[in-house]
Amino acid sequence: MNLYPNVGSLVDTIRNIYKRDIENAPAAIEAFLDQELKGHDNEKKQQILEDIISSFTASPAPPPMPSHSDDQLLRFCTLLLGHPVEEIDLKSEALQQRLTETLTIIFETLNQLIRTINLTLLEDGQTEKTIRVLIGEQLDKNHESTSLKEHLDKIKTAFVTSHRAFKRAMETTVETILTELDPDSLAGKDEGGFKFNPLRKAESFNRYEKTYKECRRWFDSGRCMEDFLRNFEKQCAAMANPPKR
Secondary structure: OOOOOOHHHHHHHHHHHHHHOOOOHHHHHHHHHHHHOOOHHHHHHHHHHHHHHHHHHOOOOOOOOOOHHHHHHHHHHHHHHHHOOOOOOOOOOHHHHHHHHHHHHHHHHHHHHHHHHHOOOOOOOOOOOOEEEEEHHHHHHOOHHHHHHHHHHHHHHHHOOOOOHHHHHHHHHHHHHHHHHHHHHHHOOOOOOOOHHHOOOHHHHHHHHHHHHHHHHHHHHOHHHHHHHHHHHHHHHHOOOOOOO
């Protein structure tokens, strides 16, 4: 049975989340409440939320931002978008909405990509902090946590690791095949398996041995991997850009 939470403590935490990152506070508060109210039935969740809401009192509207704040916001948007932003554009609700939606798509896509990497490549099912949370923590000088760069570096590491692992797996597989097809290995098989001894002077065995040596040279020289990767990249490009019908 889940005990009724300390509403005062929840309210204090919500206030701190809001003060730390006003812009992203709604999503952060929602995530916090989802975690804290986990395990409670819907009726109890509703009661807890009503108690939390009643704990907040109306506060006067904040004073107008000083004029230099507009300049700072313009500079921030210019750096973010990569081109100068006119003041008239900055005050446009449509632009603000598009900017918000774009950042949300970027954050959610990165979160999903890293989550997929953890589950498939790293086989790590633990919950990762979101990009928003990491940005908030990085801006908080008193909070020590995983850096945003370290978090995003997982994407690069995943692609490099998967590429190397793919090559190694391919080499191991082909090596196993060539070992099994080695004429010397086949010649020494038991009676229950293949026996090439009677065929050593036969034309068919000579052709087989020649073909095997060519395959072995193709593999040992590295051309096998080059051909394979070239074909792999070609297939990736074809899948990523299918012909239009």
